[in-house]
Amino acid sequence: MAGHVLLALVPIVAVVALTQSRRLSAIIGMGLLSFLLAAAYLVMHAPDVAITEATIGAALVTAIYVLAIRRTGRLTVVADEVPGLLAREGDRVVGLEYEILRGFANSQGLDLSIRFVPLRRVPWLIAHGEADIGAGGIIPLTESIDPLDATPGHLDTGVYAFDARDGRPTSELAPDYDGYFSELQSKARNGLLSSSATSLDLARVLSLSRGAPLEGLDRLDGRHGYAFLVSKERADLKRELVRYIESLRHSGELDRLVARFVQ
Amino acid sequence: MPLILLPLLRFLIAVLSISIARARRPLAVVSHAVDAAMLAWLAASLARGTPVGWTLGSGSAGIGISMTGDRIGMTFAALAWGLSLAVNVYIWRDRLRPYFFLLVHLLVGACYAVSFTQDLFNAYLLFELLTLVSFLLVGYERRPRQIWASLRYLILSSFGMSVFLFGVGIVYAHCGTLDVGVLRPLIAASAGEPWVLLAAALLTTGIGVKAGVFLFSLWLPAAHARAMPAVSALLSGVVIKMGVLELFRLADVFPLRLPLIVLGSITGILGIAYAVTVHDIKKMLAFHTLSQIGYVLIGFGADTPVARLGALTYAVAHGLFKALLFLSAGDASAHVGSADDRTLTEHKARIPRATRIALAVGVLGIVGLPPLAGFDAKAILEDGLSSLGPRIIVWLLSIGTVLSFAKFVPFLFARSTVRAERPRACAYAWLGGLIVAFWPVSVLMTSVPLCLAALGGMHLIESLGSLLAGAGLYMLVRRRTLRLPQAIFRLEESPLIILLGFFLVFVLLFISGSAG
């Protein structure tokens, strides 16, 4: 009798699960269906099959599905590494911007994944839809750099530039850093920093100058702030992100994070 | 014992060649040599009239897995060996991962096991192994189109094998055994009962998905056209044949005569129709795999011993020339950078000479120029056809084959500026040699009188006639463009078409059951 009830439930669960529009609900529904089937096998005098179905069909398969599409989506962040803002420490990622982004991803029910890339690749990746948000010590000169949009700055900083070369004003070159932070570090150690970077921001200057004193740097005038980059097509994402940062600022959490990571 | 050793040794060598990556070439040599010895021993005992058998598990009939080295099995195992040798030679210098060799060895081992196994469930598992391995081989280069073709292949195959499993279940529920040899008298005793119809239709549908039958295997053109040449050769040459072989085994047990003839005709005619309309030569070869399977099915469905032998011979012949064509066409398109016949003609000087000779031999083989492989096998097959209907269809198929392969002629003649790599040339020589000297091979597979009859004057006239007719038709239609519906190849429609095919098979079985 119990077997009949179980079996009668199975097609209903199948229909409900496969008509879901959210993938996660469908997957969980099919996991449930596997468990029902396993129970039915137990009633049908097939304990071995029941055990195998429960472990493989229900547990392992569902785990793999969920791992493949954990939560409903993923927030992909591409970033350059900047100590204090967003940097690897052992096998963890720490920093002010990381905390902001993690909180944001959590509030959106998204799964955060961070790819570290050289800074100059960040705008391209965002513009081509390879990532959602660009981070890691980005200092936009204007609020919109077509086809990208920048959020209002979340932390004020200063920009330091090397002496002008090629006759170009340094300020135009301000956001153009080259390579990973580690590259900069090794260049700084060898005193070749000015050959690869035209300008540096406060966070990078601070962490680089621990190794060797940096010479030839002039502070540029004007207000500069770190910000995040998003694609212009993702106006909703930008709105949510700005709103989240504002709420952090209002609650004082942002100041606490700044105190923890930057000073 | 060699029956089980053949697949098991291949599996062992597969695992060894990925564990000890450096030894993979010597291992391939050793495995082919050992396999050749064992196959020769099996063939010798088959020729003495005592096919070798092997059973796992306890003795009583129908329990445990049994294998038999009968004529059908030996033929297909030998084909698998020959093509495996060709492909291994072909890729000798290519920079491929050990993983690729593992897959190829597993594929060949599974083919050996399918050839010999008498057990339906064992066949199911082996087919799933074949599916997975060929799925991974198709997507090996990770091009998005390969991945997509490969995924469709996996989904549809898996669906088909589930349908097959339903059939296996029905057979087991009624007979209590899965051994084809034991099943034969049991099913013959209950002929015409509903469950026999149902089981036969389900099993045929399931295997049809793997066997390159038109209504069922609509994944095939994309998958075979987009894979690497070596992979396409193996898939078209042997993996499809394993499905055909299982259909043969089923036809021994179930009354599949009418469905096989009808499905064969549909497969042949539609395969040709699509082959004529495409310009991508790899895709065209893939469609021709379907059309040639049509011959084989018609031959086996005709149900006379001679036609069956002819179908078997044709399956081997097709394996040889289709592998040669895929290998050489892949090489040619790699040199030119496109598989479109018009581009190939434009840059024909870039195709190495050995490749062009191989293409020519393959084309002549498939269109049935006497005395090459296609002619010989087709003649034996036609000798066995008793009624006029199938004969006409076979004749139409021959003309259609010539018509579609006429596209190849423009780029076959040129002065080459490049030389083919030596391993490639060796592989061509091995397959091409077998195609040219097919007559002695077919004597080994059938018998001397049959093969002498195949060289008769009527067949010569017929073959030359269809060559001329096909060429003439090509002159008439070559300026026309024709578009056939492509939607049937989509993942959405294919399962429904498989269902339609199931209904067709069911109705045909019903008709032939009530008529007989």
Added chain:
Amino acid sequence: MPIIVSFVLLGIGILALVLRRDLVIKLLALGLINGSSILFLVGIGNRPSARAPIHVPGEVATFVDPLPQALVLSAIVVNFAILALALVFVMILVERYHTTDAVRIEVETSRESEEEETPCL
């Protein structure tokens, strides 16, 4: 009863495979089709008044047929293997086309010509 349920499940699976455009759902439907064949096999071995095929010393009882159960164990594992690989391929396609919609992927792949095709990742 299990037999009929398995047929119904097969039908539901085929419908979902045909009608749903999302590849992940298609894979789930494929899993259901495979699962239905397993239920069918277990169903044909089942007998109402029998016991699970495990001998307990000193007891005599009628057992259900163990063979379909043994077959099914292999089938479950094979289905898992197929599913894992199919899922990997879906992931690769998603990384390339940013969609799981089978129809859109079909359109995209037929639009790309062979020449400009680059290996995925």
Added chain:
Amino acid sequence: MISRRGWVIGSVGLVVLFVVLLSFTYMASYPEPGDSARYLAIPLEDSGAANRVAGIYLNTRLFDTLIEILVFSVAVLGVRYYLSHSPQVSLPSLSESAVVRTAAGILGPLALLLSAYFATFGHISPGGGFAAGVIAASAVLYVAIAQGMQATERRLPPQRVATAEKAVLLFLLAWVFLPLAFGRAPLSELLPRGTPGQLLSAGSILPYNILIAVKVFLGAWLVIAAFAQHRGEL
């Protein structure tokens, strides 16, 4: 072109027809249950396994099982091969909350225990190597949830696990070939059957179960780890 609606109705009709045809034809000649239980006619001593399913799975139809293991290994290799080319995701940690972590910490050892039981008693009670391996792998997944993926991967480096997996597979194949050395066909039984129902009985089924459990544990863990590292943006 057919409209979407016509398409849906057509396919539903076709499938309903299929299911009805299947059911009616099957019911039209309903098989007598019990007709088919030929295997029960074989004496228990043939395989020596009190669990008849295990006796078929690992003795009478060992070849099937071997192929199944090959299928599984191919899948593991394939998953690793194809995912090794997609970008890695740096995961801070899988753990969500303290409750989950604690629960996972307790569940892990329990699952390991259950897995060991299934592997060693598979021939006399329900269970078997495959389920045991999968359970062990899920135990490690629990540990990974509790302690973080990176920490777990350091302890079970995928590269080394993959090597071990291949080694176990080779060992399994060697065991299959071993009867050849005694002049018997491969896959045949060498060990004594013993008394059915005792732990040390049923010949090679016990070692096979343990080998399969180890093999499947390593393979399933590799699959899980690969999926966890490279999660697609579905």
